[in-house]
Amino acid sequence: MALPFSRYPMKIRNFIIITQIRNHFTRPRKTILHCLLALPQQSSGSFLHWRFKNYRTSSLWNSSQAPSSTGQDNISAQYTHPTSLNELLLKTEVTNFDSQISLEELDDLSPISPLQQISEEDALQIVAEPPLPPASFTLRDYVDRSKTLQKLVLLGVNLSKLEKRPGAGNLLLRLDFENDIQKILLFLKDIGVEDNQLGAFLTKNYIILNEDLENLRTRVAYLESKKFNKTDISRMIINAPYLLSFPVDRLDNRLGFFQKELGLNVQKTRDLVIRLPRLLTGSLEPVKENMKVYRLQLGFKHNEIQHMVTRIPKILTASKRKLTETFDYVHNVMHIPHHLIVKFPQVFNSKLLRVKERNSFLTYLGRAQYDPQKPNYISLDKLVSIPDEEFCKEIAKASLQDFEMFLKTL
Ligand SMILES: *[C@@H]1O[C@H](CO)[C@@H](O)[C@H](O)[C@H]1NC(C)=O
Ligand SMILES: *[C@@H]1O[C@H](CO)[C@@H](O)[C@H](O)[C@H]1NC(C)=O
Secondary structure, three states: OOOHHHHHHHOOOOOOHHHHHHHHHHHOOEEEEEEHHOOOOOOOOOOOOOOOOOOOOOOOOOOOOOOOOOOOOOHHHHOOOOHHHHHHHHHHHHHOOOOOOHHHHHHHOOOOHHHHHHHHHHHHHHOOOOOOOOOOOOOOHHHHHOOOHHHHHOOOOOOHHOOOOOOOEEEEEEHHHHHHHHHHHHHHHHOOOHHHHHHHHHOOHHHHHHHHHHHHHHHHHHHHHHHHOOHHHHHHHHHHHHHHHHHHHHHHHHHHHHHHHHHHOOOHHHHHHHOOHHHOOOOHHHHHHHHHHHHHOOOOOHHHHHHHHHHHHHOOOHHHHHHHHHHHHHHHHHHOHHHHHHHHHOOOOOOOHHHHHHHHHHHOOOOOOOOOOOOOOOOHHHHOOOOOOHHHHHHHHHOOOHHHHHHHHH
């Protein structure tokens, strides 16, 4: 739950207690979501029976022909002129891979009130609602008055997190639980977001509550049409909560981008984004930058990059500094050639300090032998992956105490 229990207004505390007591004595046990939505015990089963639509997709992804070189930057083009409240909010949210807003971005946004983007109809609704919060409000102050907020709290939405996001308070206070939110919750349940994941999901992407249901269905149908199965889709959405907030053509461009840029086939492109779905929602700039770093700065060949990325997709979004520092040590200090690094791309995600400590110890013992052609070869994999005890016993052939003593001298 979002706040310490004692900080909730009395009404909510009572509701929570009653709900918990009721849950405790009702078997089969109902979840809070069931109570909120008054759902029957088994509600799903209707997954993906939506009307299928045809898409005109731009992509590479569909065609086997060599792609044209245009259309890479639709993302920024598309979001330069936000036309709806959702797009504006989304633009503020999806700024990096962790969807956290930096202070500069907050500054950028402050002059634009999200309210300016609301239609007249919406505006009328707002007037009818209780007065909107002043600039320095906490959503907690509104929980008492807003059924919607109360119910979101019960679902585990963290209001203290949400109130830091520009526009969130206004949006949530405008929505009606029964009319606006319930159907989205049912939809999310249907596509595989578990009850106990909803709170965290909505804390990340509350904007989805304001989304048109038909749009969401269209996007799921698009993913299905690209042969992502139900398990894939729910997994992707849970790991990248903004996924369904993007229009089909943007998703399509993204798939096309990775397919083309990495030269992967359809299956491998699919695997890549299933494993790291934030590739479809986050900024492309770090990805493009890392690709450049691998190719130009670190000197990997195209097929080597392809291999590393399909093994460990996360290295596409690792920090550039970490990549270059790791490479510099492994290649220039340990003299491990490119083709051996390619066999173990995990090294870019490992703790560099550990690599340094172990290599130093081996060097000290005269055992730092990384050439597979010679005896007593030590692979990067072994060097990095195994626990200290095993490393000492199997590789360094020393005691753990010796290793620990050695580390103190560094
Ligand atoms: C809610 O968010 C606040 C602010 O980010 C954080 O300090 C708090 O631990 C969160 N509460 C829960 C239950 O996650
Ligand atoms: C869905 O596809 C994944 C691979 O993308 C596969 O591992 C999984 O078994 C499939 N699940 C179902 C239910 O078909």
